[in-house]
Amino acid sequence: MRRRSFLQKLIVATSTLAAAVLPYAFARLLSPAAAHDFSHHLRPPGSLADDEAFVAACIGCDLCGEICPPKCILFDKREGGNQVNTPYINPENRACTLCGKCMDVCPTEAITHVERDEIKMGLARIDRSACYPRVDRGVCGACVAICPLGDRAIVFEFANMYCPLVKEKGCAGCGMCVEICPHPSLPIRIVEPSMGTVVKHAI
Amino acid sequence: MSSSSTPFFLWRHLNKLRWLVLSLVFLMLVALPFVHVYQTYVASFSYDLLDPDEKELFGIMEALTSPLTDNPADDLDAIKGNTWSGNFFGYKISDPLAVAGQAAASLSVYWPFVLTALIPILFSLLLGRFYCGWICPANFLYELNTIVALSLQRFGIRVGHRRFDRRLKYLVLVLGLVLSAISGSVLISVIYPPAIVGRELYFGIALGGVGAGLAFFVLTLLFDLLVSRRGFCRYICPGGALYSLLGRFRLFRIRRVVENCNDCAKCNAVCEFGLDPLHDDFGQECNNCTACIAVCPTDALTFVTRLRDEANQGPGHLGRKYKHLQQDSG
Numbered sequence: 001m002r003r004r005s006f007l008q009k010l011i012v013a014t015s016t017l018a019a020a021v022l023p024y025a026f027a028r029l030l031s032p033a034a035a036h037d038f039s040h041h042l043r044p045p046g047s048l049a050d051d052e053a054f055v056a057a058c059i060g061c062d063l064c065g066e067i068c069p070p071k072c073i074l075f076d077k078r079e080g081g082n083q084v085n086t087p088y089i090n091p092e093n094r095a096c097t098l099c100g101k102c103m104d105v106c107p108t109e110a111i112t113h114v115e116r117d118e119i120k121m122g123l124a125r126i127d128r129s130a131c132y133p134r135v136d137r138g139v140c141g142a143c144v145a146i147c148p149l150g151d152r153a154i155v156f157e158f159a160n161m162y163c164p165l166v167k168e169k170g171c172a173g174c175g176m177c178v179e180i181c182p183h184p185s186l187p188i189r190i191v192e193p194s195m196g197t198v199v200k201h202a203i
Numbered sequence: 204m205s206s207s208s209t210p211f212f213l214w215r216h217l218n219k220l221r222w223l224v225l226s227l228v229f230l231m232l233v234a235l236p237f238v239h240v241y242q243t244y245v246a247s248f249s250y251d252l253l254d255p256d257e258k259e260l261f262g263i264m265e266a267l268t269s270p271l272t273d274n275p276a277d278d279l280d281a282i283k284g285n286t287w288s289g290n291f292f293g294y295k296i297s298d299p300l301a302v303a304g305q306a307a308a309s310l311s312v313y314w315p316f317v318l319t320a321l322i323p324i325l326f327s328l329l330l331g332r333f334y335c336g337w338i339c340p341a342n343f344l345y346e347l348n349t350i351v352a353l354s355l356q357r358f359g360i361r362v363g364h365r366r367f368d369r370r371l372k373y374l375v376l377v378l379g380l381v382l383s384a385i386s387g388s389v390l391i392s393v394i395y396p397p398a399i400v401g402r403e404l405y406f407g408i409a410l411g412g413v414g415a416g417l418a419f420f421v422l423t424l425l426f427d428l429l430v431s432r433r434g435f436c437r438y439i440c441p442g443g444a445l446y447s448l449l450g451r452f453r454l455f456r457i458r459r460v461v462e463n464c465n466d467c468a469k470c471n472a473v474c475e476f477g478l479d480p481l482h483d484d485f486g487q488e489c490n491n492c493t494a495c496i497a498v499c500p501t502d503a504l505t506f507v508t509r510l511r512d513e514a515n516q517g518p519g520h521l522g523r524k525y526k527h528l529q530q531d532s533g
Contacts, residue, residue, distance in 0.1 A: 020374040023439055024382055026422065027393040030415035056309040056387045059301045060398070061288035062405050066239050067280055069246035077406055077414030082388035084415065085402060101280070107288050107295045108305055109313045 033081030039189045042089040042121045042175060044073055045096055046103040046114040057110035060085030064102035064111060072096050089121075091175020091190055096121065098148050098174050117152075122173030122190035124154065124166045127199040130187035133162035143177035143188055164188070166197040210460065210496070210505030218497035221336060225343040228286065232340050232401050236408035237264065238279050246276040285401025286338060287392065288319070295319040298398070299327070299449065300442040304391040307380040324449060331450025335436060335443055336475075336492030341396030341420070345433060346475065348424050352432060363430040366477065367438045369488060373448075376441040395442050396420060396435065433475050437488075451487040452510050457496065459483050463503035464519025470495035470504060480504065483513045 044064055048054040064087050065073040072094040073087045080086065089096050103113045124143075132140045139162045147154045152170035154177065157163040164177075177188045187199075241264035244253065250261060264275075272278035283290040288297040297319040306312050326333065335342055352362040379391040392398045399416035407413045423435040436443050459480060470480035473494050478485055480495045496504045501521060518524040 016368075016371065016374065017378075020371060020378045021382075023375065023394040023419075024379065024390060027390075027415070027419050030418050031393070052387055053309065056389075057305060057313070059288060059297075059305050059389045060392045060402065061284060061297075061301070062402055063284045063288060063290060065410070066235065066283050066405060067290075069243060069276060071239070071243045071409070074410065075402075075406065075414070077410075077412065082386050082390075084388075084393060086388075105280075105283060105290055107290075107297050107301075107319050108316045 028081070030078070031076075031081065031084040032079055034076075034079035036080075036083075036088070038122065038192055039178075040090045040092060042091060042096075042173065042190055044068075044087050044089060044102045044111055045098055045100065045119040045121055045172070045174070046106075046111045047121070048110060048112075049120070054110050055083050055086055057108045058086045059108055059110075061107065062087075063105045063107065067101045067105045069099055069101065070094055070097055073102060089175065091178040092186065093179075095175035095179040097176070098172060116149075116172075119172040119174070120193060121175070123168065123193045123195065123197060124171050124173065124175075124177050124188055125191045125195060125197055125199055126164060126166060127185075127187040127189075129199075129201060130183055130185055131164065132183060133164075134187075140182065142180045142182060146176045146180045148174060148176055168193075168197050171197070208460070209463070209502045214493065214496050214504075214506055215499070215502070216497070217493040221492060221494075224337055225340075225346075228338055229340045229343045231282070232285055232404050233408070235283065235285075236405045238268075239283075239405075240409050241265075241268070242276050242279055285398070285405070286340060287395070287398035287401050296322055298395075298442065299324050300391060300395060300445050301389070301398075303380060303445060304383050304389040308383040308387055308389045310384060327446050327449035327453075329454050330491055331453035331456065332443065332446040332488065332490035333450075334446050334490075335440075336490035339397045339442075340400045342436065344400065344424070345396075345427060345436060348427050349432060349475065352428050355428075362428055363432065363434070365431045365434070367431065367434070369437060369477075371438045372440055372444040375439050376444040379441045391441055394419065394439075396423060396440065397442065433477070436475075437477055443488075446490075447487045450490075453491075454508050454510065455491065455506055456509060456512065457485060457489060457491060457493070457504055458507040458509070458513055459516060459519075460503045460505055461516040462520045463501045464521060465501050465503070466519045466522030466524060467500060469498045469500065473498045483515050485512050 043054060048057060065075060072089050074090060075087055076084050098116055098119060103111050128134045132138055141162045143164050144154050144156055149170060149172060153172065154164055154166050157165045173190045175190050178186060178190060181188050241261060244250065244261050253261060268275050268279060281292050286298065288301055299320045302317050302320040305316065323334065355362055383390045393416065399420050403413050403417045427434050466481065468481050474480060475494065476488050476490065478489055503519060
């Protein structure tokens, strides 16, 4: 008899626990985990460098997106698993202007105020086998002209007019050059800062 | 002795004020995404490039905001966000649940963020679970959902009236914090309806597509409709649990004036949270929504400043049962 009452209590406890987990399980099922390519999924400027720490700190309040003047900050709406509702920037769609409003509005430490010179969202990397001036397909210079940081981040190569050269230290990785690049295959992309400014081709 | 006293006459009109506040908060959540879209148009100087309907939105927003500001791109940033976390004229206000969830997820405390929850916590200590009844944008939709359920009943369609254990939501709150810590993300925000509503309104209006949260919210509406009236708020909502705990020893609470009560039980019928005002059982779950005060035909419910509820005061003095008891003893 005693064993039976213990079993009953166990069943009640387990089913209560299951009922309490159920809403979280439902919410998680509705937003399955998905892998993201870094180049299409930049964090807003001033974000914590460690992405796991960023996801842990972000409460998904949308304030950064709601204040962004170019509306470049998007959100993982239906996928992402743990990352659901966290902000990201896809520079191929619309790039960050480094205005810094999101840094000031974020209530948590996910996005904190960083000086404009010290922002590091990524690094622009150029594929020299596709860039128009590099392969003698005319003059361009769009990326150099649009860069909000000017010659701190990207310059023309000396004595080689219109060939862009990214400066590893100065580039903030805002993605303006990616948004403006006229080449359909986008020879300039934002990559992780450790990957360098030039695409290396295996010969 | 306050046998013939009637409550302060304004208390019974507070329910109207509550509906006004609820509608205003919801309206704000709908309007702010439009404001943001207008600001992006202004900031990019792109009026000439807009579609005709976008130009229409531009015109409407310009007409609405031009008396207030000459610089909409910056000045309209004064009010941003939603009830999960917002920015009012430079003051950041966040939901206490956001602070708790974020502290659990990152396993550290970020004081500037904790301070943003100070005002809601202070108000909850004084007024109890008032957020649920007075501000929560999801509550606005849930109460409308109750009205839908009542009208369905009128047409003979059965709606759910199941009752569960109210303590389940405290377990959901604790589990949410534990799961947040394990997963390393603020998991509570994906099941907390006010956060979902604020977010999905922004996604739907400004970003051109709703997220998974809307599906979850619709599930909760169906749960309320088909299984249990206001079931999500009563039994599951982790935010409600946190606010209930904060408001356990609230200063302002509703009290039954037993001398005026005639045991009609309209208060119990109208209570959205399934409490028992008729037997003085308000408890920590009462959100001071004042619907029972508004419905009471004999002015038997009033506000008092007291840290604890009255114990059961027995049958109301105008009720039949009380008169029987008097006759039996006398």
